[in-house]
Amino acid sequence: MLTVGIDLGTTATVIAVMRDGKPQTVCVDSGKKTTPSVVNYSEYNTETNKITIGRNALSKVDYSNTIFSIKRSMGSNKKFFHRTPEEISADILSFVKQVAEQKLSDVINTAVITVPAHFSDVQRIATKRAASLAGIKVLRLINEPTAAAIAFGLEKKVAGIYAVYDFGGGTFDFSILRLSQDGIFQVLATGGDNYLGGDDIDNEILEYNFKKHNIDISSIDASEKLQGKLLVKTMKELCGSNELIQKEFFWKNNVYLFEISPEMLSNISKKYIDRTFKIADQVFSDAKLDYRSIDGVLLVGGMTKMPTVKKAVKDRFGGRIFDDIDPEEVVAFGAAIQANAIINKNTDALLIDVVPLTLGIETLGGGVDKIIHRNTPIPTIQTREYTTYKDNQTGIKFHVVQGERTMASDCRSIANFELTGIPPTMRGIPRIEVTFSIDVNGLLNVKAYEKNTNIEQNIIVEPSSGLTEEQMISMLQNAMNNLEEDKKKSAYVSAKISAERQISFWENILEDIPYPEKREIEDNIIYLKQILVDETKSSDIINTINKIDDIVGRFLDDIISLRLSRNPIKIKEKKK
Amino acid sequence: MKNIYLISVDIVLTRKYHEKDMSEKNYFSIFNLPVSYNIDESKLTDTYFRLQRQWHPDSFSENSTEADKTTSVDLNIAYKILMNPIDRAEHFLELQGESIIDTLPTNIAEEMFELRQKYALLSSDIEKLQFVDYIKRRMTEIIFSLRILEADIKKFKDQAGLLRFLNSFLEKVESNAYSGN
Numbered sequence: 001m002l003t004v005g006i007d008l009g010t011t012a013t014v015i016a017v018m019r020d021g022k023p024q025t026v027c028v029d030s031g032k033k034t035t036p037s038v039v040n041y042s043e044y045n046t047e048t049n050k051i052t053i054g055r056n057a058l059s060k061v062d063y064s065n066t067i068f069s070i071k072r073s074m075g076s077n078k079k080f081f082h083r084t085p086e087e088i089s090a091d092i093l094s095f096v097k098q099v100a101e102q103k104l105s106d107v108i109n110t111a112v113i114t115v116p117a118h119f120s121d122v123q124r125i126a127t128k129r130a131a132s133l134a135g136i137k138v139l140r141l142i143n144e145p146t147a148a149a150i151a152f153g154l155e156k157k158v159a160g161i162y163a164v165y166d167f168g169g170g171t172f173d174f175s176i177l178r179l180s181q182d183g184i185f186q187v188l189a190t191g192g193d194n195y196l197g198g199d200d201i202d203n204e205i206l207e208y209n210f211k212k213h214n215i216d217i218s219s220i221d222a223s224e225k226l227q228g229k230l231l232v233k234t235m236k237e238l239c240g241s242n243e244l245i246q247k248e249f250f251w252k253n254n255v256y257l258f259e260i261s262p263e264m265l266s267n268i269s270k271k272y273i274d275r276t277f278k279i280a281d282q283v284f285s286d287a288k289l290d291y292r293s294i295d296g297v298l299l300v301g302g303m304t305k306m307p308t309v310k311k312a313v314k315d316r317f318g319g320r321i322f323d324d325i326d327p328e329e330v331v332a333f334g335a336a337i338q339a340n341a342i343i344n345k346n347t348d349a350l351l352i353d354v355v356p357l358t359l360g361i362e363t364l365g366g367g368v369d370k371i372i373h374r375n376t377p378i379p380t381i382q383t384r385e386y387t388t389y390k391d392n393q394t395g396i397k398f399h400v401v402q403g404e405r406t407m408a409s410d411c412r413s414i415a416n417f418e419l420t421g422i423p424p425t426m427r428g429i430p431r432i433e434v435t436f437s438i439d440v441n442g443l444l445n446v447k448a449y450e451k452n453t454n455i456e457q458n459i460i461v462e463p464s465s466g467l468t469e470e471q472m473i474s475m476l477q478n479a480m481n482n483l484e485e486d487k488k489k490s491a492y493v494s495a496k497i498s499a500e501r502q503i504s505f506w507e508n509i510l511e512d513i514p515y516p517e518k519r520e521i522e523d524n525i526i527y528l529k530q531i532l533v534d535e536t537k538s539s540d541i542i543n544t545i546n547k548i549d550d551i552v553g554r555f556l557d558d559i560i561s562l563r564l565s566r567n568p569i570k571i572k573e574k575k576k
Numbered sequence: 577m578k579n580i581y582l583i584s585v586d587i588v589l590t591r592k593y594h595e596k597d598m599s600e601k602n603y604f605s606i607f608n609l610p611v612s613y614n615i616d617e618s619k620l621t622d623t624y625f626r627l628q629r630q631w632h633p634d635s636f637s638e639n640s641t642e643a644d645k646t647t648s649v650d651l652n653i654a655y656k657i658l659m660n661p662i663d664r665a666e667h668f669l670e671l672q673g674e675s676i677i678d679t680l681p682t683n684i685a686e687e688m689f690e691l692r693q694k695y696a697l698l699s700s701d702i703e704k705l706q707f708v709d710y711i712k713r714r715m716t717e718i719i720f721s722l723r724i725l726e727a728d729i730k731k732f733k734d735q736a737g738l739l740r741f742l743n744s745f746l747e748k749v750e751s752n753a754y755s756g757n
Contacts, residue, residue: 180621180622180625182625182629184625184628184629186621186625350625350628350629350632352628352632352652376652376656377652377655377656378652379633379648379649379652380649380652380653381646381649381653437649439633440632440633
């Protein structure tokens with residue numbers, strides 16, 4: 001029985017195993033360290049089940065039945081050739097598992113699988129499921145940058161604070177970790193973008209070349225575009241420091257000369273590298289550290305092999321760059337080391353990771369009550385107490401969201417559930433306790449119960465249906481870009497809520513108000529109701545509320561005593 | 577007219593706390609520390625690591641009990657709170673049966689008022705950056721003063737209140753600065 005580490009990457013998958021206390025990659029695809037995460041289904045049918053994976057899938061002439069970058073769809077309910085992203089990932093995992101078993105002459109039953117630090121809860125669960133479909137028991141899901149740090153740490157055994165710059169084909173992650181003398185890895189802060197990678201650069205180079213030859217991009221079908229992209233990718237890897245790379249692209253019986261110059265490559269890359277630095281700066285600020293306080297930067301991911309990227313990182317952060325472990329293998333190495341440590345209860349390397357994205361609950365008016373903040377060490381538990389908003393409210397809907405934005409609709413929806421059967425009573429009386437707990441895999445469990453009656457609702461978060469591509473946008477990035485918009489929205493929502501509250505209050509007491517003021521207030525309420533639905537009118541809403549307040553203020557004391565005598569309100573004693 | 581912000585979720589937050597009521601828990605004692613604001617952070621980290629090695633779920637077999645898991649959780653929560661100067665001040669006060677109050681003495685209220693006014697008058701980015709720097713320095717000063725003030729709970733409370741104000745003010749200033757460019 002063997003345990004392995006698997007880096008299930010967007011563009012390539014790597015499997016590693018411990019041999020004589022050292023991690024080693026198992027070359028499962030044509031003797032190469034990496035297996036392209038590519039699956040071809042052209043010969044697939046219910047009888048044969050024949051699937052082609054890796055380089056063999058790449059060598060097919062026709063890409064119309066081929067899946068690339070399935071990792072980007074993990075956690076969605078899309079289907080490709082009637083297969084879910086989990087099943088397609090399972091096909092890749094089964095392939096590497098089977099070939100590795102032949103090579104190692106042993107059975108693989110457990111593994112540590114890595115995921116991008118920024119993978120959401122839903123994406124993590126999908127990854128776990130893919131593994132179990134492939135017959136692999138997941139010992140632990142660990143974050144890719146953390147895995148890389150473990151691999152480097154084992155080599156160096158030098159205590160200090162390190163940054164991990166992980167720029168892959170599809171995703172970017174940046175983490176800052178502390179390595180203690182006795183081998184504890186403590187993640188201090190992490191950040192990233194699930195939609196930023198080498199793919200973006202390839203696309204741009206491809207578009208440039210299409211444009212140069214006056215080829216209308218919309219006239220090219222998906223399969224041909226992929227051929228072009230692969231060509232560009234090979235050229236990009238060949239492109240050294242001072243030569244122009246040219247290759248022929250065949251399309252509709254014509255030959256087009258595609259080209260990449262080092263200058264053009266560095267110009268295009270710059271834009272994306274700058275985006276990675278913006279994320280890195282946020283992580284430094286979250287960790288309350290500056291560039292000088294780190295002892296080195298570990299380079300991870302295929303993109304960091306590019307001289308332009310390497311130089312930019314070095315110039316930016318100063319200090320030392322660690323790239324002595326192949327950036328494509330290092331994540332799988334860390335996974336193998338961790339898998340071995342868990343199986344042997346060898347806690348030499350202990351890993352304390354953090355929550356990558358803030359988790360919260362949608363509250364009144366579409367805002368988010370942030371419950372577990374990003375960069376909180378896991379495992380962790382947090383509890384909140386909520387109450388009802390309306391009299392006789394017997395149920396509460398919970399909407400769990402993940403992200404940094406202030407409005408729930410801008411965050412990623414994680415789960416919906418309801419707590420029902422609350423006995424009808426006045427608002428504010430029920431006491432609903434909501435507990436969020438996150439385990440060592442970064443998976444969330446939510447529990448809600450009403451304390452007076454012990455009604456309970458427990459959910460383990462499952463991938464919710466109906467996730468769309470738009471929802472899978474990178475949320476942290478957006479949070480930073482949309483602060484201004486968020487502020488406007490929150491201002492409107494809070495204005496709207498207080499207006500709604502006030503309207504119902506004033507309408508209730510209207511009959512107690514003397515004539516001239518009554519008329520004035522009525523007019524203002526009518527106006528308020530008109531502008532209430534207009535998101536651009538938040539300051540107008542507030543002004544109107546204040547105006548009514550002023551009018552009410554003239555005889556407020558009288559009204560309050562009137563109200564109290566008619567409908568006595570019990571004021572709860574303040575708890576000490 | 578698209579109005580997407582319906583009040584769809586009818587809940588109101590009343591209270592936040594950790595797994596057990598925070599007032600029942602003494603996070604200093606988890607790390608065998610005396611209840612004092614004045615802690616050695618690197619020593620705390622060492623203790624935290626030592627205890628996590630003992631209690632982290634990875635150190636256990638699969639049939640580790642719920643209680644084992646809770647200890648690791650408690651360590652994480654306690655560490656995070658004690659490492660944060662503001663949370664630590666609040667927890668310290670809670671253990672004395674006190675809390676940071678929102679009404680502050682005049683001299684401190686005046687300092688806050690002046691800062692707000694000063695900020696409103698800033699125009700250039702450099703001035704704003706210098707202002708952020710100033711607030712950060714002021715916060716460092718207060719954290720330092722809290723370390724010696726803990727015998728005088730009243731003064732401690734005032735300074736902790738000022739620290740909390742500066743922190744939320746800083747967040748606001750920084751987010752304005754980011755969206756401005």
